Amino acid sequence: MKSHTEYLTFNTSKRREYINITSDIEEALKKSGVQEGFILVSAMHITAGIYVNDAEHGLIADIDEWADNLAPFGKDYRHHQTGEDNGDAHLKNLLLGFQVFLPITNGILDFGPWQQVYYAEFDGKRKKRVIIKIIGE
Amino acid sequence: MKSHTEYLTFNTSKRREYINITSDIEEALKKSGVQEGFILVSAMHITAGIYVNDAEHGLIADIDEWADNLAPFGKDYRHHQTGEDNGDAHLKNLLLGFQVFLPITNGILDFGPWQQVYYAEFDGKRKKRVIIKIIGE
Amino acid sequence: MKSHTEYLTFNTSKRREYINITSDIEEALKKSGVQEGFILVSAMHITAGIYVNDAEHGLIADIDEWADNLAPFGKDYRHHQTGEDNGDAHLKNLLLGFQVFLPITNGILDFGPWQQVYYAEFDGKRKKRVIIKIIGE
Numbered sequence: 141m142k143s144h145t146e147y148l149t150f151n152t153s154k155r156r157e158y159i160n161i162t163s164d165i166e167e168a169l170k171k172s173g174v175q176e177g178f179i180l181v182s183a184m185h186i187t188a189g190i191y192v193n194d195a196e197h198g199l200i201a202d203i204d205e206w207a208d209n210l211a212p213f214g215k216d217y218r219h220h221q222t223g224e225d226n227g228d229a230h231l232k233n234l235l236l237g238f239q240v241f242l243p244i245t246n247g248i249l250d251f252g253p254w255q256q257v258y259y260a261e262f263d264g265k266r267k268k269r270v271i272i273k274i275i276g277e
Numbered sequence: 278m279k280s281h282t283e284y285l286t287f288n289t290s291k292r293r294e295y296i297n298i299t300s301d302i303e304e305a306l307k308k309s310g311v312q313e314g315f316i317l318v319s320a321m322h323i324t325a326g327i328y329v330n331d332a333e334h335g336l337i338a339d340i341d342e343w344a345d346n347l348a349p350f351g352k353d354y355r356h357h358q359t360g361e362d363n364g365d366a367h368l369k370n371l372l373l374g375f376q377v378f379l380p381i382t383n384g385i386l387d388f389g390p391w392q393q394v395y396y397a398e399f400d401g402k403r404k405k406r407v408i409i410k411i412i413g414e
Numbered sequence: 415m416k417s418h419t420e421y422l423t424f425n426t427s428k429r430r431e432y433i434n435i436t437s438d439i440e441e442a443l444k445k446s447g448v449q450e451g452f453i454l455v456s457a458m459h460i461t462a463g464i465y466v467n468d469a470e471h472g473l474i475a476d477i478d479e480w481a482d483n484l485a486p487f488g489k490d491y492r493h494h495q496t497g498e499d500n501g502d503a504h505l506k507n508l509l510l511g512f513q514v515f516l517p518i519t520n521g522i523l524d525f526g527p528w529q530q531v532y533y534a535e536f537d538g539k540r541k542k543r544v545i546i547k548i549i550g551e
Contacts, residue, residue: 141278141415141551143450145519176280178317178412180452180517184526186467191371193323198355199367206368210347210484218472230473231480234465234510236371241378241515243317243410245282250408252321271524273517275452275550276412277278278415313417315454315549328508330460335492336504343505347484373508378515380454380547382419387545389458413549414415 144172144274147184152264155213158200159259161270165242166249168272175247177276181257182239184269187229189236189260200258207232207262229262236260244276281309281411284321289401292350295337296396298407302379303386305409312384314413318394319376321406324366326373326397337395344369344399366399373397381413418446418548421458426538429487432474433533435544439516440523442546449521451550455531456513458543461503463510463534474532481506481536503536510534518550 146168148161165181183190193199208228217227240257243250259270283305285298302318320327330336345365354364377394380387396407420442422435439455457464467473482502491501514531517524533544 141450143551145450145517145524176278176282176412178315178410178452180515182515182517184529186526186528192375193367193371194356196356196359198358199364202354202356202364203368203371206348211480217476219468219470219476221472222470227473227476230467231477234467234477237374237511238466239515241317241319241376243282243319243408245410250282250410252323252406254323255321269526271517273452273519273524275450277280313415313419313549315452315547329512330504330508331493333493333496335495336501339491339493339501340505340508343485374511378454378456378513380419380456380545382547387419387547389460389543391460392458414417 142172142174142277146272148270150259150261150268152261155264156204157261157264160195160256161259162257165257165272169249169274172274174244174274174276177244177274179242179244180273182271184271186233187226187263188268189233190239191236191258191260192240192255194254195256207235211235226263232262279309279311279414283409285407287396287398287405289398292401293341294398294401297332297393298396299394302394302409306386306411309411311381311411311413314381314411316379316381317410319408321408323370324363324400325405326370327376328373328395328397329377329392331391332393344372348372363400369399416446416448416551420546422544424533424535424542426535429538430478431535431538434469434530435533436531439531439546443523443548446548448518448548448550451518451548453516454547456545458545460507461500461537462542463507463512464514465510465532465534466514466529468528469530481509485509500537506536
């Protein structure tokens with residue numbers, strides 16, 4: 141069994157930002173030398189997400205608007221009694237998910253034609269991390 | 278370490294359809310010969326979902342109505358400026374999730390009494406694929 | 415390859431309840447002896463969830479209110495024609511997710527500073543189970 145672990149670091153300039161990390165994952169996969177296995181890509185924070193979808197800027201704006209409609213920024217969440225203002229970011233993390241699990245077949249990411257992995261920042265302007273962990277043979 | 282990979286293919290007659298794929302997964306598990314391990318079941322498209330829930334037709338209709346209320350078909354999504362009309366299907370994929378990860382114990386799917394795996398098509402009438410990847414010993 | 419499987423059992427006194435199970439997972443990890451690998455934590459029922467977020471009581475109340483707004487208890491779901499009254503719990507399971515997948519690095523849970531694993535009961539007052547399955551080396 142081989143294992144390989146990497147951490148990506150983000151510090152976005154905007155509060156919410158969507159960053160395509162597919163090529164980072166493919167580079168980690170190459171370094172791992174794994175031919176058959178799994179890749180876990182998981183946000184290490186509870187106010188960010190990881191999702192797989194399309195690299196299309198209109199859709200990314202749709203996703204941002206949709207998530208903010210269902211989990212609005214600026215609402216008076218109970219969580220804000222702690223001094224935070226990011227209750228919406230916690231809920232967006234739950235809505236979009238914080239991790240994906242990817243198959244490796246014959247040494248490459250076994251993806252369909254349009255699948256791209258995104259880091260979704262919901263409470264940026266601070267340092268955040270994502271773990272990429274690869275296990276297989 | 279053993280690994281086994283299969284692909285399921287769908288081409289639904291309706292735009293939205295919910296298909297129980299639990300027995301396909303159990304057959305793949307038998308072929309793999311894995312006794313202890315994990316099964317990844319993951320849609321290879323970004324307008325379809327994979328979820329675990331009940332094989333009850335009323336509930337399936339509830340899920341369809343609920344997902345369409347939260348991510349409505351027919352809205353004027355920015356994504357439609359590309360010529361597509363499936364913005365809702367991308368959002369439903371994010372809402373319901375596109376993959377599940379299942380435990381194998383003593384050679385069988387280690388499931389609770391009501392758990393069934395569903396392929397959820399949100400933009401059908403075209404060829405779609407699902408990967409089943411099994412890793413273990 | 416090492417594998418280790420445990421089952422947690424819950425029987426909550428309230429219909430909805432949120433229980434921090436991070437220490438249960440860490441104990442299972444110690445027993446497993448795994449240094450590099452993955453932990454699957456998955457509800458074995460379709461009316462409960464597993465999620466990772468903050469151990470902050472205000473936020474937990476926000477999550478409960480948010481989930482109940484998006485998938486309300488007491489609505490006349492088609493599923494209730496079977497005699498059940500828990501249609502909302504099935505939808506909450508889909509909204510919040512029923513499983514998480516956690517990385518093990520150097521024998522410990524490779525988590526960020528605020529990540530805690532929660533069992534979310536949406537239809538309690540009955541026996542429910544969660545599987546913890548650890549695989550690695």
